[in-house]
Amino acid sequence: MKIEKNKKAIIPLSKRERKRYILFEILNAEVAEKDFYFGFWIDLLSFFGSKGLAEINPKIVLFKGNKAIVKCRRGKEIDLIAGTAFIQKIRNKKIIINPLLTSGTIKTLKEYAKIE
Amino acid sequence: MDIVYTQPLKELLQVSTYFKEQIIVLVTNEKDEKVAKQNSFTPCYLVSDKTPESDIQKLSSKKKAVVGGSVKANELAVRLKADYLLQPSNEKQFFDLGLAQKLCNNNTVVVLMFEELLKANSFERHQYWKNYIELVRYCKMKNVKFVVASGTKDPLLLRPPKVRESLAVLLGLPQGKAKEYLEEELK
Numbered sequence: 001m002k003i004e005k006n007k008k009a010i011i012p013l014s015k016r017e018r019k020r021y022i023l024f025e026i027l028n029a030e031v032a033e034k035d036f037y038f039g040f041w042i043d044l045l046s047f048f049g050s051k052g053l054a055e056i057n058p059k060i061v062l063f064k065g066n067k068a069i070v071k072c073r074r075g076k077e078i079d080l081i082a083g084t085a086f087i088q089k090i091r092n093k094k095i096i097i098n099p100l101l102t103s104g105t106i107k108t109l110k111e112y113a114k115i116e
Numbered sequence: 117m118d119i120v121y122t123q124p125l126k127e128l129l130q131v132s133t134y135f136k137e138q139i140i141v142l143v144t145n146e147k148d149e150k151v152a153k154q155n156s157f158t159p160c161y162l163v164s165d166k167t168p169e170s171d172i173q174k175l176s177s178k179k180k181a182v183v184g185g186s187v188k189a190n191e192l193a194v195r196l197k198a199d200y201l202l203q204p205s206n207e208k209q210f211f212d213l214g215l216a217q218k219l220c221n222n223n224t225v226v227v228l229m230f231e232e233l234l235k236a237n238s239f240e241r242h243q244y245w246k247n248y249i250e251l252v253r254y255c256k257m258k259n260v261k262f263v264v265a266s267g268t269k270d271p272l273l274l275r276p277p278k279v280r281e282s283l284a285v286l287l288g289l290p291q292g293k294a295k296e297y298l299e300e301e302l303k
Binding site for chain 2 (some may be wrong): 011030046047075078079082084086088090094095096097098099
């Protein structure tokens with residue numbers, strides 16, 4: 001018997017969930033990409049809880065040098081920025097996370113941060 | 117505008133110039149006040165219910181901040197016509213509409229010191245948060261200025277203005293007002 005693969009339905013662009021990208025800058029210490037992923041999640045989760053974090057739906061899209069681009073649901077940017085206030089340390093290094101710019105496209109943020 | 121406790125000035129200067137923000141340093145004596153002024157920070161005297169009456173009278177023409185957190189301390193801020201009321205509530209609520217009206221008449225700014233919230237464990241934090249949501253609601257009703265400040269002794273715990281603005285919005289303040297109160301320049 002042949003197993004037929006069902007094609008994944010493509011959601012039209014207009015019906016997809018809207019998202020926003022935020023450019024963050026990490027001040028004071030150099031942090032490895034993996035450590036940032038872990039440290040970023042843990043403090044946000046403790047503040048928002050599982051439900052709150054699921055609603056924000058943050059995803060780290062790009063991490064280069066001391067800058068990171070994080071994707072989130074549109075309308076939840078403020079929540080995400082406020083949540084970063086609770087991130088004090090990553091791997092025992094004290095850091096300050098500074099939000100630089102919010103945009104609807106990664107391109108704008110890349111241009112702003114001069115990331116290729 | 118950000119409010120911090122007296123701390124290593126060199127590091128504080130570095131961080132504050134990066135954020136391009138006016139910093140108010142809470143001082144308790146004239147020596148600290150002079151140092152703050154020399155480094156172009158705005159000094160503000162910290163007054164509590166333990167401060168002698170004679171010392172309070174000397175501060176009549178200077179900026180004053182009162183650490184709240186009890187009915188007595190909050191009333192002291194009203195009596196002194198303090199410029200800032202820091203932490204009027206904690207795990208317990210000490211803020212009501214009557215107090216908000218009095219603070220509005222005195223043009224006092226209500227301040228949430230963020231480090232207090234940061235230090236609290238998750239259970240205390242939810243109580244803080246709940247009380248501050250109520251407090252912001254009262255402030256909105258009576259047009260009392262509300263600001264989230266870093267309120268720290270460690271320069272690395274200073275938070276960028278955008279983040280503090282977002283915290284105020286999360287507590288229920290309209291975004292325009294949160295920005296306006298934070299960007300208010302002191303003379």
